[in-house]
Amino acid sequence: MLKPNRHYQDLTENYLFSEIARRVAAFKEANPAARVISMGIGDVTLPLCPAVTDAMGKAVAEMGDPATFQGYPPAVGYDFLKSAIARYYAERGIPVTERDVFVSDGAKSDTGNITDLFDNDNVVLIPDPVYPVYLDSNVMLGRTVRLIDATEENGYLPLPDERTEGDIIYLCSPNNPTGAVYTREGLKAWVDFALKNGSVILFDAAYEAFVRDPALPRSIYEIEGARACAIEFCSFSKTAGFTGTRCGYTIVPAELEAGGMNLSRMWLRRQSTKYNGTAYIVQRGAAAVFSPEGHAQTRANLRYYLDNARLIMAFLDKKGIPYTGGECSPYIWLKCPDGCTSWEFFDRLLNTAAVVGTPGSGFGRNGEGRFRLTSFGSREGTLEALDRLDALL
């Protein structure tokens, strides 16, 4: 008799986005003339840049020609992409080489699947509020999860102290949903903790390209000792608008070990067995992001989003509403005015300004009374939303 994985019963249904959709639909039905503006989405809106579409168009043609057709890809990436990624680190003086790079279909898959490498008898430490995938992929395995508080007091950047326990530590910087970015000193505190306790840090760097301040780290490997305790997840989704094109990469340092087992070889074995490589066409598109044209074009798109963020920040500053993020992140995490709960503020924005954001309580207990706005909209939509909020707040 087949026994299902009963840990799936311990998952809490996250109704956040379906509940948002339900309330927006009800509002639209009651107000058919209203033009709703979304500042809630975490998805990009600018199209792929020409360098990327040119490279993918060429790759499509290659796939139709017997002389250049590509069959099974290497399980963890073509050399042309792995070497481009390694150069992206080397140019910044960060100690990552081609051997450490594992290409995949995205950071979400990798942050979920990396759990395969660890025994279920580990303590998992996750900040609250949090991107839900970290929590859910561990609950599915029945693991012990401890939450560490990310709050206004610590700037949504918790640090370890003498009571902290965690064998597997998830960190996301720039953070989703709070937009907060760890300093080098902050990350060093975590690396030191991990080295002392034999923990592994799973570092989600999906938003690293938004970091404009050279004083702030974009990779955990900027911190001494991180190669001995950290795995880093990166993505082309936000850097280059690949949310619908699906490509990411994970850095597992070649020498990284746990309990005498080499985690790099284990990840290679995991991906060779349960993954079959990323599409040739997609990898050609990803490699074009590192070309001079691709770099310039994708950076222009990032500036567009960051300029939206600056408009939102200037508005919140004017209104005296506290927030984190926006400076080096597409996310702005604000404190709901007038002591509103997250959902009260959501309804207020929707019903009086036809503006949609994301209630912070959907990201964890410390998100109550907070609200996430994103800079991924159009310039016009962002400006009009702020005009409407100006009248309201």
Place this chain on the structure above:
Amino acid sequence: MLKPNRHYQDLTENYLFSEIARRVAAFKEANPAARVISMGIGDVTLPLCPAVTDAMGKAVAEMGDPATFQGYPPAVGYDFLKSAIARYYAERGIPVTERDVFVSDGAKSDTGNITDLFDNDNVVLIPDPVYPVYLDSNVMLGRTVRLIDATEENGYLPLPDERTEGDIIYLCSPNNPTGAVYTREGLKAWVDFALKNGSVILFDAAYEAFVRDPALPRSIYEIEGARACAIEFCSFSKTAGFTGTRCGYTIVPAELEAGGMNLSRMWLRRQSTKYNGTAYIVQRGAAAVFSPEGHAQTRANLRYYLDNARLIMAFLDKKGIPYTGGECSPYIWLKCPDGCTSWEFFDRLLNTAAVVGTPGSGFGRNGEGRFRLTSFGSREGTLEALDRLDALL
């Protein structure tokens, strides 16, 4: 202190393909003038058909245009592809609807990741010889694996008997590596067994498109009762040459349950949490396989491979060498002549005819003394290889 997943230590390194590569390299170095012909690869060689490259070229252009740009895809497939897949079943009168279809990046990922849905305390039943992924993805979880003998006596199509035990049963038909195809009666015996014992059948139908004989089943859902006990894995890799383009689909019937839990909802949750959907461009290419042009063009490619297979079969018939497969499969599984072991026969073909095949012993204990040839080469290469073997055998 982080504890790694020690079950990875129980994996046996499969040196099959690296050992083949090593011996071929040594042969080439000793015989620089020899033209080696591979009949060992399981990868396709014909390029993507024009219907597919046209659709993907159009999708690339859409991704570069703000009016048609696509962000995050649905986690388990766009409706345009799911409905095309559902029609592909409906046209054959097979009870599969759009709700049952889960699009992914390939059958290898899905056959590996589906293990997430089951408790580790299940007995896994796997035929020997076997595609190594089934075994390895369960060994990684420390599960109890029983092998069931696929032998010359049962035509490499084992059936359950009163001693058979298995909560999770892997079946692959047409089979890799043996090319054997279950009859409806054979599959019915397994479905009846699964229904009686509360087991689930994981049915790998990656090679279904090679089945030409209408008397043979191409889907397990052709068998009554299968919707209550089976999950089916399909792929565009061999059907449409997508080995380097990466798209597949898994059928989990909407009502399929185990221990009171709905496996369809569990798979949706698994894929929504640990996967983020298949690239828009790739799904547009996959959908084009179901267009009239795409269907005609991909079928022409399948005929090309099956014609290669017929040439190999005619040759083996002439030589009186017993084999399975070839008729409805790209694989031909032959009995090594003169009582050779698999590797002895490999060396004989390589050293005297410069022809490369795959030793059957690499697929399991019942593969010893057997050898796999594939029909994925070019017509010219296949003909020349058979000429050389004619002189040798």
